[in-house]
Amino acid sequence: MTTDPSKMSANERLRHDRLTFYQEDIERIDRLLAEFLRLSGAKCALLIDKEGHLVTRKGEVRTVDMDTISALVAGSFAATKEMARLLGEQEFTALYHQGTRDNIQLSLVGDRTLLTILFDDRTTVGMVRLYASETAKKLGEIYRQASQREEPDIQLEADYGSDAKKKLENLFD
């Protein structure tokens, strides 16, 4: 459920307007995903935000176009969420796509990210679901801790705006 930004404090509004990931959190998440892959036998784990942007990934995947994969995963999840709403469910928190060789399991983590797991016949959907569920809980805990602490004082460089302008000029000339 989206909260009305007009009722938020300045900091809540900032968190609402942008999603920031810091090195420290990503390192913790990466360790967790690596452990998940070792236990479940899955090939690849991707963490994607609900807008379809990749947050981090562990393991191997054949396609290199992570942007498109991320956008399609988010689109697929958004469509399923709408189906859930129409059926009177708040959200389907897990999704499973079965292929002839590769399969995909999606789990909602927190309220903003999707844990996407690619696996083949070297493991089973049961194993993946079991460990994915545990990993999702641990990821949720990392997010909770990150949301409660003061945001690290790391900002985009002061010349980000001017540099972006130059890059835009070059790209569209």
Add this chain to the structure above:
Amino acid sequence: MVQINFALKEVNCKVVYYGPGMSGKTTNLEVVHQKAPEENKGELTSISTDGDRTLFFDFMPLDLGNVAGMRTKFQLYTVPGQVYYNSTRKLVLQGVDGVIFIADSDADKLAENIESYDNLRENLAEIHKDIRELPHVIQYNKRDHPNALPVAELDRQLNKYGVPAFEAVARSGEGVFPTLKSLAGLVLESIDKLNDRSSRPAPRPAAQRPQTQRPAPQQQEDELAAEEMEQEAQAPQRRTRTAGARSAGGRTQRAVKKSAPSRRGAGGARKAQTARPQTQGGKRRRTTQADMAPAETAEKKGSGAVLAVAATVLLAAACAGVVYFFMQGKS
């Protein structure tokens, strides 16, 4: 919603092409895909019907490259334009950072354009986004149509918030890049503002900025000071280290000093005199005669006269007492 990933050193933004069916949203994206440099673009993916109408969305990543150490990427989406695909449009709009509204210039399509723009405003409102605050631009496409309405008329009917508008013939590629460049600039500007004012409320809408009535300098400074003090009260330990934030802090200091006389006028001279050292961070300053305002000097003179009269009365009373005791003793 902008994603800033300091671990991957990436900034990701979501841009959506919106507009009525057959207005040229997918054509715009195809032109961007054809003409953008190879190293800057990803694959163009379409989820469309057999008849080549967009069913869910078209998608294409556009990489701006390394911007101040951060790889900055735009994810470009289109929506299906047909009225009955509204639930799909809402899904694509989730987390949007900027919108390019593609209008069909044909006179017969005016009503559809207006309906689609209203639909955009409503769908944004449902996800708690105000169209006036969201970076967006309008493109009047199909300018080569013989039945195309004049731009002034389209502006009057559609461009309610005075956002940048562009003429285009998307099929030939004309106007496609200027439109995208303008919107990308607005989105990057909003990211930069959010970054610079990281602990403050969201920036004012880009589209309205030139039209917004600026407050008078004194009022502006007072508002700034009030805003800063409110934030300091909420998060006293938080200090942004950017140059912009530091200068804002400097302005605040001055604004607090300047606003002191107005409070003094309301609360009385003595009250203000005691309050002033507190507003200067606890540093007390010796107030000399030369520093005082004429009104203060006059008041001091007045209070001196009152003291003199009181001393005279006391002295007279004491003398009377002495005389009285003396007389009693004599009798």
